[in-house]
Amino acid sequence: xxxxxxxxxxxxxxxxxxxxxxxxxxxxxxxxxxxxxxxxxxxxxxxxxxxxxxxxxxxxxxxxxxxxxxxxxxxxxxxxxxxxxxxxxxxxxxxxxxxxxxxxxxxxxxxxxxxxxxxxxxxxxxxxxxxxxxxxxx
Amino acid sequence: xxxxxxxxxxxxxxxxxxxxxxxxxxxxxxxxxxxxxxxxxxxxxxxxxxxxxxxxxxxxxxxxxxxxxxxxxxxxxxxxxxxxxxxxxxxxxxxxxxxxxxxxxxxxxxxxxxxxxxxxxxxxxxxxxxxxxxxxxx
DNA sequence: TGTTATTTTAGAATTATTCTAATCTGGGGC
DNA sequence: GCCCCAGATTAGAATAATTCTAAAATAACA
Numbered sequence: 001x002x003x004x005x006x007x008x009x010x011x012x013x014x015x016x017x018x019x020x021x022x023x024x025x026x027x028x029x030x031x032x033x034x035x036x037x038x039x040x041x042x043x044x045x046x047x048x049x050x051x052x053x054x055x056x057x058x059x060x061x062x063x064x065x066x067x068x069x070x071x072x073x074x075x076x077x078x079x080x081x082x083x084x085x086x087x088x089x090x091x092x093x094x095x096x097x098x099x100x101x102x103x104x105x106x107x108x109x110x111x112x113x114x115x116x117x118x119x120x121x122x123x124x125x126x127x128x129x130x131x132x133x134x135x136x137x138x
Numbered sequence: 139x140x141x142x143x144x145x146x147x148x149x150x151x152x153x154x155x156x157x158x159x160x161x162x163x164x165x166x167x168x169x170x171x172x173x174x175x176x177x178x179x180x181x182x183x184x185x186x187x188x189x190x191x192x193x194x195x196x197x198x199x200x201x202x203x204x205x206x207x208x209x210x211x212x213x214x215x216x217x218x219x220x221x222x223x224x225x226x227x228x229x230x231x232x233x234x235x236x237x238x239x240x241x242x243x244x245x246x247x248x249x250x251x252x253x254x255x256x257x258x259x260x261x262x263x264x265x266x267x268x269x270x271x272x273x274x275x276x
Numbered sequence: 277t278g279t280t281a282t283t284t285t286a287g288a289a290t291t292a293t294t295c296t297a298a299t300c301t302g303g304g305g306c
Numbered sequence: 307g308c309c310c311c312a313g314a315t316t317a318g319a320a321t322a323a324t325t326c327t328a329a330a331a332t333a334a335c336a
Contacts, residue, residue, distance in 0.1 A: 076219070078216055078217060078218060078219050079216060080216060081214070081216050081220070081221070081222040082219070082220055083219070084219045096258050096259075098258075098261065099264065100261070105259075107256055111254065111256050112252060112253075112254055112255065112256065113251070113252070113253045113254045114250060114251070114252050114268065115250075115251045115253065116249065116250055116251045117250065117270065118245055118249050118250065118270075120234050120236075120243075120270065120272040121234075121243075122272075122275075123236065123238070123272040123273055123274055123275055124272065124273060124274070124275050124276055125270055125271070125272055126237065126271040126272060126273040127270075127271045128268065128269070128270050128271070129267075129268070129269045129271065130252065130266065130267070130268050131266070131267045131269075132255065132256075132258065132263055132265075132266050133263070133264040133265045133266070133267065134258040134260075134261040134262065134263055134264060135261055135262060135264040136261055136262070137260070137261055137262050138262060
């Protein structure tokens with residue numbers, strides 16, 4: 001049973017993104033990326049950090065989330081007014097949005113076919129988001 | 139040249155939606171629906187109303203927009219954190235979102251084909267939103 | 277016209293997020 | 307190992323969009 005190095009991956013991840021591996025960035029990266037695909041709000045992540053006794057302010061949560069988005073470690077998903085979700089799955093994909101629970105679920109991009117994309121009148125397509133909104137049965 | 143009745147359509151629209159045709163609801167319906175398809179924010183609509191000398195508070199703008207959405211006279215579109223757009227086109231369709239200008243543009247639903255829609259694990263599909271995000275040319 | 281339920285309103289409250297300016301810290305050089 | 311300082315973190319204030327509250331206004335209808 002070798003003593004594992006829990007932060008090794010996170011450190012590399014941050015270094016590769018040219019972000020200094022500070023205490024809080026490492027801890028947040030661990031929370032975000034060591035549990036499979038997740039969709040978290042800033043508040044949720046802050047609560048998790050507090051629960052895990054990681055001293056971190058909400059301001060740092062926001063700073064870090066935005067830095068991770070800029071570094072393409074996260075994707076910001078907007079489905080509801082006044083609240084952003086951050087998605088650890090940065091591959092091309094889409095979402096179910098469950099209106100009752102406010103939860104998101106990934107849909108692999110090969111499960112939906114979006115064909116015949118029109119060209120925008122100017123500029124370049126950055127991304128195509130498909131959101132399937134799901135409500136209670138009938 | 140018969141003297142036209144500018145509010146006739148709006149009155150019928152509101153009556154059909156079981157909304158009392160009050161001064162402000164009539165005026166806002168006129169602003170919203172007599173200029174073709176539009177995408178407005180609450181603030182924009184309020185500014186327009188003020189510019190047109192319609193006495194209406196921001197609270198009423200919000201109340202009215204939400205009532206219109208509930209009555210399916212409008213559709214709420216969320217593409218940006220912290221700001222809702224209200225779309226007068228309630229037919230099934232999609233959007234270009236121009237990130238620089240913050241403007242939306244309709245895409246008729248027959249211009250894009252979304253096929254192979256997966257079934258949600260529970261509940262019923264309420265709506266499928268496709269947003270094509272457009273940035274400056276590379 | 278009088279009555280009442282509905283609507284509108286100003287302003288306060290709430291919520292998510294961003295900003296500010298002070299303090300702290302990771303990491304390179306000695 | 308210790309110093310330094312650019313970059314990071316922080317508390318708390320500020321901002322922005324939206325919602326709430328409770329009081330005043332008004333549409334509808336007898």
